[in-house]
Amino acid sequence: MNESRMNVKNAANSGSEGFDSNAETFGSKWKDxxxxxxxxxxxxxxxxxxxxxxxxxxxxxxxxxxMAQASTRGILALGVAGMIVYTGTDLxxxxxxxxxxxxxxxxxxxxxxxxRMYPGITQPLPLxxxxxxxxLVGMLFCSLNAFGFAILRMHPFIISLGTQLxxxxxxxxxxxxQSGGAQPLASLDPRYISIVNGSFDIGFMRLPYLxxxxxxxxxxxxxxxxxxxxGKNMFAIGGNSEAAAVSGVNVTxxxxxxxxxxxxLYGIAAFLEAGRVQSVTTATGLNYDLDAISGCVIxxxxxxxxxxxxxxxxxxxxxxxxINYSLYYLGVNAYLQYIIKGLIIxxxxxxxxxxxxxxx
Amino acid sequence: MKIRRVQFMCLIAILSLVFSFIPxxxxxxxQPNIGVLIYxxxxxxxxxxxxxxxxxxxxxxxxxxxxxKGDQATQNDQLDVMIExxxxxxxxxxxxAQAAAGVVAKIRAAGIPVVFFNREPDLNVLKSYEKACxxxxxxxxxxxxxxxxxxxxxxxxxxxxxxKDGKFQYVLFKGEPDNxxxxxxxxxxxxxxxxxxxxxxxIGQTFVCNWDTALAQQAMESALAANEGKIELVIANNDSMxxxxxxxxxxxxxxxxxGDRHIPVxxxxxxxxxxxxxxxxxxxxxxxxDGEAMGQAVSAIILNxxxxxxxxxxxxxxxDDSGVAVRIPYSPYRGKE
Numbered sequence: 225m226n227e228s229r230m231n232v233k234n235a236a237n238s239g240s241e242g243f244d245s246n247a248e249t250f251g252s253k254w255k256d257x258x259x260x261x262x263x264x265x266x267x268x269x270x271x272x273x274x275x276x277x278x279x280x281x282x283x284x285x286x287x288x289x290x291m292a293q294a295s296t297r298g299i300l301a302l303g304v305a306g307m308i309v310y311t312g313t314d315l316x317x318x319x320x321x322x323x324x325x326x327x328x329x330x331x332x333x334x335x336x337x338x339x340r341m342y343p344g345i346t347q348p349l350p351l352x353x354x355x356x357x358x359x360l361v362g363m364l365f366c367s368l369n370a371f372g373f374a375i376l377r378m379h380p381f382i383i384s385l386g387t388q389l390x391x392x393x394x395x396x397x398x399x400x401x402q403s404g405g406a407q408p409l410a411s412l413d414p415r416y417i418s419i420v421n422g423s424f425d426i427g428f429m430r431l432p433y434l435x436x437x438x439x440x441x442x443x444x445x446x447x448x449x450x451x452x453x454x455g456k457n458m459f460a461i462g463g464n465s466e467a468a469a470v471s472g473v474n475v476t477x478x479x480x481x482x483x484x485x486x487x488x489l490y491g492i493a494a495f496l497e498a499g500r501v502q503s504v505t506t507a508t509g510l511n512y513d514l515d516a517i518s519g520c521v522i523x524x525x526x527x528x529x530x531x532x533x534x535x536x537x538x539x540x541x542x543x544x545x546x547i548n549y550s551l552y553y554l555g556v557n558a559y560l561q562y563i564i565k566g567l568i569i570x571x572x573x574x575x576x577x578x579x580x581x582x583x584x
Numbered sequence: 585m586k587i588r589r590v591q592f593m594c595l596i597a598i599l600s601l602v603f604s605f606i607p608x609x610x611x612x613x614x615q616p617n618i619g620v621l622i623y624x625x626x627x628x629x630x631x632x633x634x635x636x637x638x639x640x641x642x643x644x645x646x647x648x649x650x651x652x653k654g655d656q657a658t659q660n661d662q663l664d665v666m667i668e669x670x671x672x673x674x675x676x677x678x679x680x681a682q683a684a685a686g687v688v689a690k691i692r693a694a695g696i697p698v699v700f701f702n703r704e705p706d707l708n709v710l711k712s713y714e715k716a717c718x719x720x721x722x723x724x725x726x727x728x729x730x731x732x733x734x735x736x737x738x739x740x741x742x743x744x745x746x747x748k749d750g751k752f753q754y755v756l757f758k759g760e761p762d763n764x765x766x767x768x769x770x771x772x773x774x775x776x777x778x779x780x781x782x783x784x785x786x787i788g789q790t791f792v793c794n795w796d797t798a799l800a801q802q803a804m805e806s807a808l809a810a811n812e813g814k815i816e817l818v819i820a821n822n823d824s825m826x827x828x829x830x831x832x833x834x835x836x837x838x839x840x841x842x843g844d845r846h847i848p849v850x851x852x853x854x855x856x857x858x859x860x861x862x863x864x865x866x867x868x869x870x871x872x873x874d875g876e877a878m879g880q881a882v883s884a885i886i887l888n889x890x891x892x893x894x895x896x897x898x899x900x901x902x903x904d905d906s907g908v909a910v911r912i913p914y915s916p917y918r919g920k921e
Binding site (some may be wrong): 283286289396399400405408410411501502505506507508510511549555558559 | 648649657660662680681
């Protein structure tokens, strides 16, 4: 888990620890361990706090629900994380997800629904077709972002702000192009709903498919980040892009690679989200980018670049969803929820950044 | 080292502080627990219903209310929690009425009685679960009442026809593009006026302003600049947008309190702000959605459902033709009598 943090910056600083005295080394090891597991401690404290307030919170069905709710945003966050490693960000992820979700949903409306978007589709399509189209559209938008970042040298904040508007406009046009005007895309194919929302029982608990999709995506992303040149170069560029370029990394190609992988993830997340909510409107995906970014940041993906892990991102997204879910569960006043959420995010990140400061 | 320990203690202190502030919903054995899902807390009209609902249920049930923040995905998450907490009854104001099939499926599996209000699920979806019903209005009625008001303004008031061409030139402000209420109000206000013998002519495109005052103000400002002196009437799907149009009109010296130039502005909802504007003479009329009556009806029905009584017992309400929906009537408001 630590190897991906071994970037140019940290490698340069690793020598300084030798100056510590023996006693302090022992103390700092313990401290390091504590800091390294700070995310898990935060999650633990949160859960203990909620259970103390409401003992019924501790149940497998709650666990399954939290994970299922975190799944689509988690997949989105896995894509955004790579861009944050580059010291960038992606404000367009949510709206891109909206666009891709609209495409998935429109092609998978049940063929008996009279006012479906494509009355020409009279036989149910194989599920893979809309999934692939959704991924394709996700990759298209992401390559626009990559083009702005890598070729036009724009800050990712700006280029993704533009892409966000383009994606939103396209989504509105697409939804409005139905024969009945701007109707939500609903009445989806039952096969689609069951493949997304289904679950199977493993003895003591019900495991939603969504959770499995999330972990599959995370496993693939872990391999990409830690075992491929694409991932290793990504960290080198994020740590210090000039140094990486000098040492022979093709920065442009790497950026396009990482963005296209993100596009694939957006497409998958969108396909699942449309099936999960079972209705796509012009509001679908609004602010999902911010959720994904906060998940990444809580999970220790640093905005200063070059730092982050896949398990961290997963933890971040799950912590965020635990906060959401438990605040609903406790029936906390809606406006107070924002304040508590804000406080917890600030706290979690404040503690998590300690471990990088400690190393410098 | 010491600093670390201090920081860790701070974390624990702050977290425990945060959790001690969390006001728990009182769970009482005697009173039924009712979960309420609202589409958006900061919607003016829904706030009226929300307050009426809380007032009507206080003392009779323990209520947990959640804010869907205008996002169906959020609302689905909240519904999961309500079901998990085994509520005795649910009151749901859908964010997106088209997503009701999934919502009803979840509630049916849990066997909890549910009253939908304001945003109407498809009739077949509603009928698919015997413990579900709907309280709402007839969306077309609000539009029709606006149409009747337009007709009343036009007949016998030649002064409103500014350019004396025998046509009433209007601009239309629509809520959200895909909202059924917005679609019905936009369509029927014009249809009813035309059926009443008014010749209407639309200026520009319909402004889709998402029920929002600021957006409507912007749109109205540019419409006024582009069509100077041509706009004779403003029709808005709700009062918030009507207020935006009035703000824009006032910046060009029209619709001022005590002023002599007035372009009629018609809204829907009868919010406090709009009623005040009508009483001060800067707005013309609105159509009242009776939030109080809506809140009381919803509360009476859910309590009857939980108690296993006939749904409408003890109320003056009636089901419409569908047998599962109750309609709260609108009423026009044109100023203090």
